[in-house]
Amino acid sequence: xxxxxxxxxxxxxxxxxxxxxxxxxxxxxxxxxxxxxxxxxxxxxxxxxxxxxxxxxxxxxxxxxxxxxxxxxxxxxxxxxxxxxxxxxxxxxxxxxxxxxxxxxxxxxxxxxxxx
Amino acid sequence: xxxxxxxxxxxxxxxxxxxxxxxxxxxxxxxxxxxxxxxxxxxxxxxxxxxxxxxxxxxxxxxxxxxxxxxxxxxxxxxxxxxxxxxxxxxxxxxxxxxxxxxxxxxxxxxxxxxxxxxxxxxxxxxxxxxxxxxxxxxxxxxxxxxxxxxxxxxxxxxxxxxxxxxxxxxxxxxxxxxxxxxxxxxxxxxxxxxxxxxxxxxxxxxxxxxxxxxxxxxxxxxxxxxxxxxxxxxxxxxxxxxxxxxxxxxxxxxxxxxxxxxxxxxxxxxxxxxxxxxxxxxxxxxxxxxxxxxxxxxxxxxxxxxxxxxxxxxxxxxxxxxxxxxxxxxxxxxxxxxxxxxxxxxxxxxxxxxxxxxxxxxxxxxxxxxxxxxxxxxxxxxxxxxxxxxxxxxxxxxxxxxxxxx
Ligand code: FES
Ligand SMILES: [Fe+2]
Numbered sequence: 001x002x003x004x005x006x007x008x009x010x011x012x013x014x015x016x017x018x019x020x021x022x023x024x025x026x027x028x029x030x031x032x033x034x035x036x037x038x039x040x041x042x043x044x045x046x047x048x049x050x051x052x053x054x055x056x057x058x059x060x061x062x063x064x065x066x067x068x069x070x071x072x073x074x075x076x077x078x079x080x081x082x083x084x085x086x087x088x089x090x091x092x093x094x095x096x097x098x099x100x101x102x103x104x105x106x107x108x109x110x111x112x113x114x115x116x
Numbered sequence: 117x118x119x120x121x122x123x124x125x126x127x128x129x130x131x132x133x134x135x136x137x138x139x140x141x142x143x144x145x146x147x148x149x150x151x152x153x154x155x156x157x158x159x160x161x162x163x164x165x166x167x168x169x170x171x172x173x174x175x176x177x178x179x180x181x182x183x184x185x186x187x188x189x190x191x192x193x194x195x196x197x198x199x200x201x202x203x204x205x206x207x208x209x210x211x212x213x214x215x216x217x218x219x220x221x222x223x224x225x226x227x228x229x230x231x232x233x234x235x236x237x238x239x240x241x242x243x244x245x246x247x248x249x250x251x252x253x254x255x256x257x258x259x260x261x262x263x264x265x266x267x268x269x270x271x272x273x274x275x276x277x278x279x280x281x282x283x284x285x286x287x288x289x290x291x292x293x294x295x296x297x298x299x300x301x302x303x304x305x306x307x308x309x310x311x312x313x314x315x316x317x318x319x320x321x322x323x324x325x326x327x328x329x330x331x332x333x334x335x336x337x338x339x340x341x342x343x344x345x346x347x348x349x350x351x352x353x354x355x356x357x358x359x360x361x362x363x364x365x366x367x368x369x370x371x372x373x374x375x376x377x378x379x380x381x382x383x384x385x386x387x388x389x390x391x392x393x394x395x396x397x398x399x400x401x402x403x404x405x406x407x408x409x410x411x412x413x414x415x416x417x418x419x420x421x422x423x424x425x426x427x428x429x430x431x432x433x434x435x436x437x438x439x440x441x442x443x444x445x446x447x448x449x450x451x452x453x454x455x456x457x458x459x460x461x462x463x464x465x466x467x468x469x470x471x472x473x474x475x476x477x478x479x480x481x482x483x484x485x486x487x488x489x490x491x492x493x494x495x496x497x498x499x500x501x502x503x504x505x506x507x508x509x510x511x512x513x514x515x516x517x518x519x520x521x522x523x
Binding site: 062082084105 | 460462479
């Protein structure tokens with residue numbers, strides 16, 4: 001059973017596929033773990049639906065997004081995260097001259113403990 | 117086929133010509149590979165310079181502290197906000213038998229107790245309690261506090277110095293005055309990237325103090341925002357050097373067409389990184405303290421506060437880079453992305469677009485570093501020729517050499 005508002009039922013499958021992760025690190029690693037066809041398909045759908053999604057979630061104050069709409073927000077964030085894969089690299093990761101992503105630590109304010 | 121005439125003159129009225137004392141000769145790469153040189157840098161630069169160790173909002177409440185292992189200073193440092201709201205730094209070394217006092221990396225405390233014999237220090241570093249004190253001989257508790265490290269603030273940035281020759285304000289000089297109007301207090305960090313890279317700290321800084329490389333290294337990712345018909349090699353629109361510090365302005369390409377996701381980001385939140393302000397690049401969009409050349413096609417500034425702080429300023433964001441040398445060929449680096457706190461969900465989504473771009477482009481930069489270091493060690497080149505566009509790179513080696521020589 002879906003938790004999403006009625007008009008976004010079509011996006012439910014992306015949540016099931018793991019595209020609505022709550023942290024930056026997880027969203028980035030999701031992108032890196034996927035093949036291009038899946039990323040491209042997610043990109044194409046989200047680009048079309050993004051204005052609806054953002055318009056809907058944006059009705060709430062930033063700190064009061066209801067639990068059942070948080071995945072919707074995370075989908076929009078994931079779209080922004082994977083966009084360079086489609087628009088720039090044509091590959092899940094930075095191409096040609098990439099630095100192994102496992103060597104980079106991502107710390108999110110308010111989520112992770114600050115490391116140095 | 118005629119061989120093209122070698123270009124021996126170079127730009128005579130360029131940026132380099134404004135600083136004749138730096139010359140135009142190729143620069144020795146010895147400073148990047150010689151362990152002895154690195155030891156000289158440690159003693160004559162890092163142990164005598166003001167080093168940025170974070171911002172005051174990292175320690176919002178009295179008792180908040182962080183502990184930093186600073187290899188280049190060969191010490192561990194406690195940075196703490198006292199009951200009196202003053203931020204202080206101390207060597208994290210017990211004055212009894214030298215044990216590390218604070219083991220945690222961060223937290224909130226009323227004081228610090230050494231886990232060896234229980235000597236206890238206040239947030240101001242003073243030695244308070246010594247168990248079984250009567251057994252000691254002539255112990256002067258007033259002189260046995262944690263050893264302080266000079267600490268000063270500039271615009272919210274915390275700086276420490278183990279052997280200051282001048283105060284922070286004088287050390288920063290004109291670059292401090294130039295950046296003073298920037299509204300740092302209106303920004304908050306959202307994400308930090310950190311890496312430990314096998315390269316010399318100067319090679320690391322160099323990778324982020326010239327725009328010559330964007331046309332090749334970033335040809336797919338970050339070329340068009342900066343280089344266009346009028347400025348195909350992304351020539352800097354402004355450069356300024358001081359005794360220690362330096363800055364340059366990176367051009368914007370007025371013809372740049374943002375990607376679909378970027379256009380969405382702009383639609384939801386106004387400014388996005390690498391994207392011109394509404395109506396194309398515009399010096400009017402440059403925040404106070406930036407774009408000193410007042411160039412109409414301005415994208416962002418790179419300011420290097422010697423030796424370990426680099427600030428990049430765009431319209432609606434700034435990035436803070438910190439460099440921490442570990443050895444001659446190893447450096448730890450953090451990059452924090454600061455924005456005005458998002459007020460709406462839409463603005464939050466806008467920022468995610470720019471963060472992903474910054475992260476991916478930075479990973480392109482990181483790729484060159486270890487390849488450069490490892491190949492420099494071959495000895496196959498001894499000097500690097502530097503273009504007029506790499507004036508800040510040239511400046512860094514001159515500054516370091518001067519200080520190492522004790523001038
Ligand atoms: S070494 Fe710290 S109390 Fe003894
Ligand atoms: Fe770069």
